[in-house]
Amino acid sequence: MLLIAKGAEAEIYLVDWFGIRAVLKWRKPKTYRDQTLDYLIRRRRTINEVRNMYIAYTAGVRVPSVYFFDPEKASIVMEYIEGENLRDLLNRGRFDVLLRAGAYVGKMHKAGLIHGDLAPTNIIQSGGELYFIDFGLGEARAGWSRKTAVLMARDVNVLLRTLDLYGDRAEELRQLFWNGYRDEMGPRASVVEKEVARIRASGRYVERR
Structure with a gap:
């Protein structure tokens, strides 16, 4: 697992997903927020992102394929787009x-x-x-x-x-x-x-x- 980007909200890793090069996006817990509130925010934003990608896809816009996502861990595994x-x-x-x-x-x-x-x-x-x-x-x-x-x-x-x-x-x-x-x-x-x-x-x- 290789860290390739780090933002204010999430960290992006290049990973091997059952033999496929993929991207793992993980919303890291924020220690300055209340623990319960932080969990709810990260969970909601993870679900929202996957939903948005689906809406874009159904509208005819190309987006990375989502292989797996876990709202509880605030993580998404998706296709790595090289270009x-x-x-x-x-x-x-x-x-x-x-x-x-x-x-x-x-x-x-x-x-x-x-x-x-x-x-x-x-x-x-x-x-x-x-x-x-x-x-x-x-x-x-x-x-x-x-x-x-x-x-x-x-x-x-x-x-x-x-x-x-x-x-x-x-x-x-x-x-x-x-x-x-x-x-x-x-x-x-x-x-x-x-x-x-x-x-x-x-x-x-x-x-x-």
Whole structure:
């Protein structure tokens, strides 16, 4: 078992799962929290993550296969996705991938699923296909509302902030993403876009101050 990532919420290990290379995600107990509360939080988040992955999968988004999960131990064993993440792809000029990324985010949002952390490192190309990983901060929403649109806009803005780093090409890259997103999300995409514009305008105002 090899530790490959350590975050604020969980530790990620590369493991052998009956002869298959797999990933073990373990939500480590937090000693600063009440023991019972900590158990309930880690249990709920583990179940929620697996549920979110299932929703994404049924919506047509590629996610790691879940081999086993144990809510009591707050652990998930899942498929190891080997490939290049979105950041690496963009750094070597593979901007076309943003069209597909936008389409997949649109599929999730159309199904009412907010990913929760659309960082480029959570989008991986493997075997020519895009996979989305790390749904631990995700949320499934029933129905459509202004609040849902705001949450979706925050979801999208995480990725768009990465694209801001590409200078003169940033607007072109954002449009590639939006083109894919609109194709899947339909008319509601314009509502999300307006909320994204509101968030970004607010952010620029704060930065100026």
